[in-house]
Amino acid sequence: MRVATWNVNSVKQRMPRLLPWLDQRAPDVVCLQETKLADDAFDALLRDALAERGYQAAAHGEGRWNGVAILSKVGLADVVTGVAGAPGFPHPEARAVAATCGGVRVYSVYVPNGRVPDSDHYAYKLAWLAALRDVLAGEREDLLVCGDVNIAPTDADVFDPAAYVGHTHVTEPERRALTALQDLGLRDVVRDRWPDERVFTYWDYRAGRFHQDLGMRIDLVLASGAVAGRVRAAWVDRHARKGAGPSDHAPVIVDLDTAPDGDIGPVVPPPSARKLPRG
Known part of the structure; x- marks a missing residue:
């Protein structure tokens, strides 16, 4: 089973990229974030194109911001939208959807950005992550949590730690919140x-910044031990970030049980820019 996660930064704007990418990479399950469409608009835009490709879809969206979805060729059962007990800002936002696909419980999540450390939105981010942890703690053994977590797990996941001092995505409270998720047994x-x-x-x-490879790793696939043991390839489809009209994120692809393209990671194709010295 091939699982992918991709922050498309507006599914409507990314349609010319998304559909050919589905045909090229043929993922069985796709987690999308930042769809920026209400559910009826998502269905009207994608229903026929996804059906032609054998996908069912579960979407949880809102009119202009946020929005998540799961596309699946291997079943879509027990769909749950939102995170129980999560705060809003001030109202609940469309940031999570879960479904069982091919025997695996899959979450597509779009974690709040946090904006500025110590701001109200930053506190919202940490509270939202705590609520997500509580929900995941009660989940089944076969679990995948996929999405834009808006946290770089370590300094190795940003092009230059000095460039992010005083910014979100790299602060210790955020990283501790991510570690708390992984402490549930997620890899x-x-x-x-x-x-x-x-x-x-x-x-x-x-x-x-893309052409200089000045980026960060904030889109993750976290797997329970049972699922992590099935991973045969895990890579970032950097090609999808190239060319005209891309999202500012690239898809992350994980192959379970078999790897159709081989163990080709970690980045496909590899970045062309030289690695810059830090500092």
Whole structure:
């Protein structure tokens, strides 16, 4: 089973990229974030195109912001939207959807950004993550949590730690919140498979950061032990970030049981920019 997660930064804007990518990579399960569409609009836009490709869809969206979805060719059962007990800002936002696909409980999550350390939105982010942990603690053994977590797990996951001092995504409280999720037995499968490689999933649109490979790794696939043991490949599809009209994120792809393209990670194709010295 091939599972992918991708922050598309507006599914409507990314349609010319999304559908060919589905045909090319043929994922069995796709977790999308930042769809930026209400549920009826998502269905109207994608229903026929997804049905032609054999996908069912579970979407949880809102009109202009946020929004998550799961696309599946291997079943879509027990769909749950939102995170029980999670705070809103001020109202609940469309940031999580879960379903059982091919015998695995799959979550697509879009964690709040946090904006500025010590702000109200930052406190909201930490509270939201705590609520997510409480929900995941009661989940089944076969579990995948996929999405844009808006946290770089370690300094190795940003191009230059000094560039992020005083910013969100790298602070200790955020990283502790992510560690609390992983303490439930969830493995960061890309980093587990490629512990020493330079791997990013997000590059700001500005200042040619993608072409210089000045990015960060904030899109993760976290797997329970039972699922992590089935991983045969885990990689970032950097090609999907190239060309005209890309998202600022690249998809993360994980192959369970078999790897159709081989163990080709961690980044496909590899970045062209040289590794810059830190500091």
